Amino acid sequence: MSVRYNAFQLFKHALTGQRWPQAWRKAEPRRSYDVVIIGGGGHGLATAYYLARNHGITNVAVVEKSYIGSGNVGRNTTLVRSNYQMPGNTQFFEHSLQLWEGLSHELNYNVMLSQRGQVVLAHGPVQLDVLARKGNTMRLNGIECELLDRGGVMKLLPYLDYSDDCRWPIYGGLLQRRAGTVRHDAVAWGYARGASDRGVDIIENCEVTGFVRDGAAVIGVETTRGRILAGRTAIAVAGHSSQVAAMAGLRLPVESHILQAFVSEPIKPLVDHVISFGAELFYISQSDKGGLVFGGHIDGFNTYTQRGQLPKVQTVMECLVALIPAAARLRLLRHWGGIQDMTPDGSPYICATPLPGLYLNGGWCYQGFKATPASGWTYAHLLATGEDHPLAAHFQLDRTMKGDGLDEYGLGNWTWKQ
Numbered sequence: 137m138s139v140r141y142n143a144f145q146l147f148k149h150a151l152t153g154q155r156w157p158q159a160w161r162k163a164e165p166r167r168s169y170d171v172v173i174i175g176g177g178g179h180g181l182a183t184a185y186y187l188a189r190n191h192g193i194t195n196v197a198v199v200e201k202s203y204i205g206s207g208n209v210g211r212n213t214t215l216v217r218s219n220y221q222m223p224g225n226t227q228f229f230e231h232s233l234q235l236w237e238g239l240s241h242e243l244n245y246n247v248m249l250s251q252r253g254q255v256v257l258a259h260g261p262v263q264l265d266v267l268a269r270k271g272n273t274m275r276l277n278g279i280e281c282e283l284l285d286r287g288g289v290m291k292l293l294p295y296l297d298y299s300d301d302c303r304w305p306i307y308g309g310l311l312q313r314r315a316g317t318v319r320h321d322a323v324a325w326g327y328a329r330g331a332s333d334r335g336v337d338i339i340e341n342c343e344v345t346g347f348v349r350d351g352a353a354v355i356g357v358e359t360t361r362g363r364i365l366a367g368r369t370a371i372a373v374a375g376h377s378s379q380v381a382a383m384a385g386l387r388l389p390v391e392s393h394i395l396q397a398f399v400s401e402p403i404k405p406l407v408d409h410v411i412s413f414g415a416e417l418f419y420i421s422q423s424d425k426g427g428l429v430f431g432g433h434i435d436g437f438n439t440y441t442q443r444g445q446l447p448k449v450q451t452v453m454e455c456l457v458a459l460i461p462a463a464a465r466l467r468l469l470r471h472w473g474g475i476q477d478m479t480p481d482g483s484p485y486i487c488a489t490p491l492p493g494l495y496l497n498g499g500w501c502y503q504g505f506k507a508t509p510a511s512g513w514t515y516a517h518l519l520a521t522g523e524d525h526p527l528a529a530h531f532q533l534d535r536t537m538k539g540d541g542l543d544e545y546g547l548g549n550w551t552w553k554q
């Protein structure tokens with residue numbers, strides 16, 4: 137059991153050389169488990185935690201090919217929100233935001249939730265209508281939001297470009313005050329510690345290289361540290377979903393692409409909200425250390441490298457300067473890439489696969505970080521009960537084959553059904 141973090145422990149360790157015990161046990165693989173989760177990212181660890189916490193299932197291993205936090209959970213731009221419009225998404229992401237709101241307390245680990253509010257900007261009257269419609273859907277689902285006119289945005293975000301000849305005039309925006317940021321690697325560490333405390337084995341440097349089969353059924357995994365048998369085997373490898381599923385002979389409707397993130401040199405507090413540019417996919421916030429943290433679209437070709445391309449750097453910088461002209465004087469400190477698991481309709485999968493014993497969590501596209509708590513919650517339910525959780529019932533593998541996509545970004549499904 138790890139030490140409980142509190143003011144007394146802080147004081148004690150300050151006086152005794154800050155020798156904190158390990159946050160989670162470094163477990164050795166055992167021969168078999170009730171559940172083996174492949175992937176020690178946010179989703180795998182949250183799933184293990186909620187399997188133990190909600191269902192009392194602790195004979196669980198999380199096998200991670202590298203170290204905890206090495207994947208996208210430690211590479212993202214940390215934005216969390218629940219401003220979704222499609223049935224199937226609204227309540228799922230709202231549940232996630234509610235779990236974020238209690239997570240530091242729940243895990244006894246400060247995940248640094250900062251509910252600074254997110255504004256999605258409209259750059260034309262039609263776009264403002266679309267945001268109004270989204271806001272109405274949210275409110276009908278009990279999710280707060282406010283529609284802002286141009287004056288309202290100016291008051292909140294005075295440093296944006298409101299000049300007469302600006303490239304993208306601002307007509308208004310949709311504000312969700314409960315949206316914000318969360319310290320991403322603290323989420324991985326907090327869930328790892330919470331799961332380990334409840335008896336879950338977290339096995340790092342253990343790559344899954346194949347599946348153990350009994351006919352069609354999957355009964356375990358082959359790893360670089362030997363064979364591990366499992367009652368249920370759960371994939372949660374994000375950008376490597378298709379690669380890992382292919383080892384079981386499954387071809388997933390998932391493509392892997394790079395998404396880059398960028399950080400500027402630190403400046404005094406300026407951007408005290410999260411802002412989404414409406415003219416392109418571009419989002420920005422400011423970190424506690426002062427750097428502007430921002431990102432845009434995926435690079436747009438399939439790859440497993442974690443290094444971004446220069447043309448996308450240029451597009452993203454153009455968005456930054458179009459939105460905040462003063463940022464043109466800043467220097468870019470660093471940028472990096474992560475492998476995103478993109479699906480045809482932009483929505484994820486949390487479901488059983490056609491192979492008995494094998495389950496899938498993946499296809500998270502741009503929204504995997506904010507989904508982490510609800511994803512773990514609902515995936516754990518599926519693994520424990522064999523039944524889809526009602527909040528994740530839409531996230532089935534065959535939905536695109538049935539023409540029933542959940543296209544939140546293009547709202548394609550919505551328009552087909554009108």
Ligand SMILES: Cc1cc2nc3c(=O)[nH]c(=O)nc-3n(C[C@H](O)[C@H](O)[C@H](O)COP(=O)(O)OP(=O)(O)OC[C@H]3O[C@@H](n4cnc5c(N)ncnc54)[C@H](O)[C@@H]3O)c2cc1C
Binds near residue numbers: 176213
């Ligand atoms: C630059 C960037 C910015 C982003 N910004 C946001 C954002 O602001 N908000 C948001 O909601 N989402 C964002 N995302 C998306 C989000 O980060 C991901 O969707 C989410 O983190 C994926 O889930 P995960 O945390 O479980 O993935 P990961 O942390 O990638 O975990 C998967 C793990 O599986 C392991 N693995 C892979 N193959 C194997 C194997 N064969 N055996 C064992 N282990 C294996 C990997 O090593 C990895 O640790 C962003 C993504 C990127 C790249």
